[in-house]
Amino acid sequence: MEPLPVTSIGKYRIDGRLGAGAMGVVYRAFDPHIERRVALKTIRRELFEDGERASLMARFRNEAQAAGRLAHPNIVSVYDYGETDGTAYIAMELVEGRGLSGLLEAGRPLDLPAALGWFEQLLAALGFAHEHGVVHRDIKPANLLLNAHGQLKVTDFGIAHIESSSMTMVGSIVGTPSYMSPEQIAGEPVDGRSDLFSAAVVLYQMLTGHRPFVGASQAAVMQQVLRDTPRAPSACNPALPAALDGVMFRALSKDRAARFPCTAALRQALFRAVHKTGTSHQSDDDRTVLIAVAPEASETCNAPDPAALASGSLRGNGAPLAAWPAAALANVEARLAAQVGPVARLLVARCAARTENLPALVALLVPHIPSDKGRRQFTEAFAEGTRAPAANHTTSADVSRSGQQLTAEQVQSAALKLAVYLGPIAHIVAKREAPRAASLRGLHERLADAIPDEHDRVRFRRDVGLQ
Incomplete structure (x- = not known):
C-alpha cells in the first residue's frame, strides 16, 4: 500500500510536492497564521543510521541558520525551522520559476547578456553572504533558481560555513565535484574565494x-x-x-591566492574585459555587453558603512509611499536600477515605506549595491550640492520638432530610464545607440526595441513620451 498523503507538518498545510530526494521531500505549503505560501524542506530522521543522523541534522540546522541571517533579493529567504513527529523542516520562500540547471541541460551556450546578468546577481548574493560571514560551499546550477521575472536566487545553504559557528568540516569533502574548488577537494579550509571558483565554473x-x-x-x-x-x-x-578568457582563467586558478579576492574584483574584471571588446568592435552588437562597474575601479573589497551615509535619522514609522513625490522616487529608482537592475523597483518601494528622509532612504538602499564603486556612485548622486537631475523632461516629440542634437545629459537621462527595465547594461546600450539616432525620439525608439519584455517595453515608451 502507498503511504497516506501528508496533509500537514507542524502548523503548515501541505498543498503538494515540489520535489524529492534521498534526504527528504520539499513541499508546497501554506502558513495559516500569516496566510503565506512557502516551500517546506523536510528530512525524516529515521531514514538514516544513527551515525549519519547527528551530522545530517547539524547540516540541516546549519542551512536554516546560514540562510536565516541573510536577507537579500538574490537569496531565498528562510522563515522558520522546526521539528515535529520525527521530521525536521525549514520553511522558506516559495520561488515560482525554474532552476538554472534546467536551462543548461541542453548543452548549449546561453545568450551572453542573459548569462552576465544572472552571474551579476549571483555575485551580488555571494558578496552579501560573505560580508555577513557565510560561505555557501555548494554553488552549482541546481542551487540557483530563476523566478517568473527572471530574477536569480541562491538556495540550499546546507553545507555553508558560518564564521561564528563551532561546526567545522575541515578535512572532509563536501560539495559537488564538478563545481568544487581545489581546496574543498583537498579538505582544506574554505573562504569566499572558494565560492567564487564555483561561481566561475557556473559562468563557464x-x-x-x-x-x-x-x-x-x-x-x-x-x-x-x-x-x-x-x-x-x-x-x-x-x-x-577573447578578453574573457583571462578573467576566467584567473577565476579558475588552482592557487586560491591568485584568484580574485572578492566579488567586486571579479565583477570589475568582467566589466573591463567586455568593455575592451565593446570599444574595439562597436559594429558587433552581440559583443557590446557590459556589467555596470567602472573600469577604473580598484580591486577593493571594503564596503562603506551605510550608517555614516545618512545625515538624517532613520525613521521606521511605516511612512506611506504617497508621502514621496513621484519624481523623487523615480529618480532614486532609476539610479539604483543602474547598479542592481529591475529589482530596484521593489527595493525602493520597501525602503521608501520606512522613511520620508532622502538621505535615510539612500542609506537603506546602499547595502543592496554589490560593488564598492557602485555604492560610491549611488551615494554621490544624492550628495548635497552635487545632485544631478534624474531626467531631462523635454519630450521626444519636442526634440524631434526642434531638431536639437542629442546631448550627453539626454543620453544619460534615457539610460537611467532604461536601467529600470534592463539593469546595469542600460548605460552601454544607450551609449551604443545614441550615435545611430537622429533625434531623442529616435533614441527612445531604439532603446524601447532593446527591451525584451513587451509589458516593460510599453511602460518604457510611456515613460519617455512615445505614447
Missing part, C-alpha cells in the same frame, strides 16, 4: 554550454579540478570575447 558552463571539468567518474573530475586547465571559453564558443 553558461558561456560555453559545458562544464570546464568533466570525467567518467567523480575521481576523474576531482583530478581535473586539481591539475588540469580547461579550454579557453572563446575556443569553445567563438562568439565570446
Whole structure:
C-alpha cells in the first residue's frame, strides 16, 4: 500500500510536492497564521543510521541558520525551522520559476547578456553572504533558481560555513565535484574565494554550454579540478570575447591566492574585459555587453558603512509611499536600477515605506549595491550640492520638432530610464545607440526595441513620451 498523503507538518498545510530526494521531500505549503505560501524542506530522521543522523541534522540546522541571517533579493529567504513527529523542516520562500540547471541541460551556450546578468546577481548574493560571514560551499546550477521575472536566487545553504559557528568540516569533502574548488577537494579550509571558483565554473558552463571539468567518474573530475586547465571559453564558443578568457582563467586558478579576492574584483574584471571588446568592435552588437562597474575601479573589497551615509535619522514609522513625490522616487529608482537592475523597483518601494528622509532612504538602499564603486556612485548622486537631475523632461516629440542634437545629459537621462527595465547594461546600450539616432525620439525608439519584455517595453515608451 502507498503511504497516506501528508496533509500537514507542524502548523503548515501541505498543498503538494515540489520535489524529492534521498534526504527528504520539499513541499508546497501554506502558513495559516500569516496566510503565506512557502516551500517546506523536510528530512525524516529515521531514514538514516544513527551515525549519519547527528551530522545530517547539524547540516540541516546549519542551512536554516546560514540562510536565516541573510536577507537579500538574490537569496531565498528562510522563515522558520522546526521539528515535529520525527521530521525536521525549514520553511522558506516559495520561488515560482525554474532552476538554472534546467536551462543548461541542453548543452548549449546561453545568450551572453542573459548569462552576465544572472552571474551579476549571483555575485551580488555571494558578496552579501560573505560580508555577513557565510560561505555557501555548494554553488552549482541546481542551487540557483530563476523566478517568473527572471530574477536569480541562491538556495540550499546546507553545507555553508558560518564564521561564528563551532561546526567545522575541515578535512572532509563536501560539495559537488564538478563545481568544487581545489581546496574543498583537498579538505582544506574554505573562504569566499572558494565560492567564487564555483561561481566561475557556473559562468563557464553558461558561456560555453559545458562544464570546464568533466570525467567518467567523480575521481576523474576531482583530478581535473586539481591539475588540469580547461579550454579557453572563446575556443569553445567563438562568439565570446577573447578578453574573457583571462578573467576566467584567473577565476579558475588552482592557487586560491591568485584568484580574485572578492566579488567586486571579479565583477570589475568582467566589466573591463567586455568593455575592451565593446570599444574595439562597436559594429558587433552581440559583443557590446557590459556589467555596470567602472573600469577604473580598484580591486577593493571594503564596503562603506551605510550608517555614516545618512545625515538624517532613520525613521521606521511605516511612512506611506504617497508621502514621496513621484519624481523623487523615480529618480532614486532609476539610479539604483543602474547598479542592481529591475529589482530596484521593489527595493525602493520597501525602503521608501520606512522613511520620508532622502538621505535615510539612500542609506537603506546602499547595502543592496554589490560593488564598492557602485555604492560610491549611488551615494554621490544624492550628495548635497552635487545632485544631478534624474531626467531631462523635454519630450521626444519636442526634440524631434526642434531638431536639437542629442546631448550627453539626454543620453544619460534615457539610460537611467532604461536601467529600470534592463539593469546595469542600460548605460552601454544607450551609449551604443545614441550615435545611430537622429533625434531623442529616435533614441527612445531604439532603446524601447532593446527591451525584451513587451509589458516593460510599453511602460518604457510611456515613460519617455512615445505614447
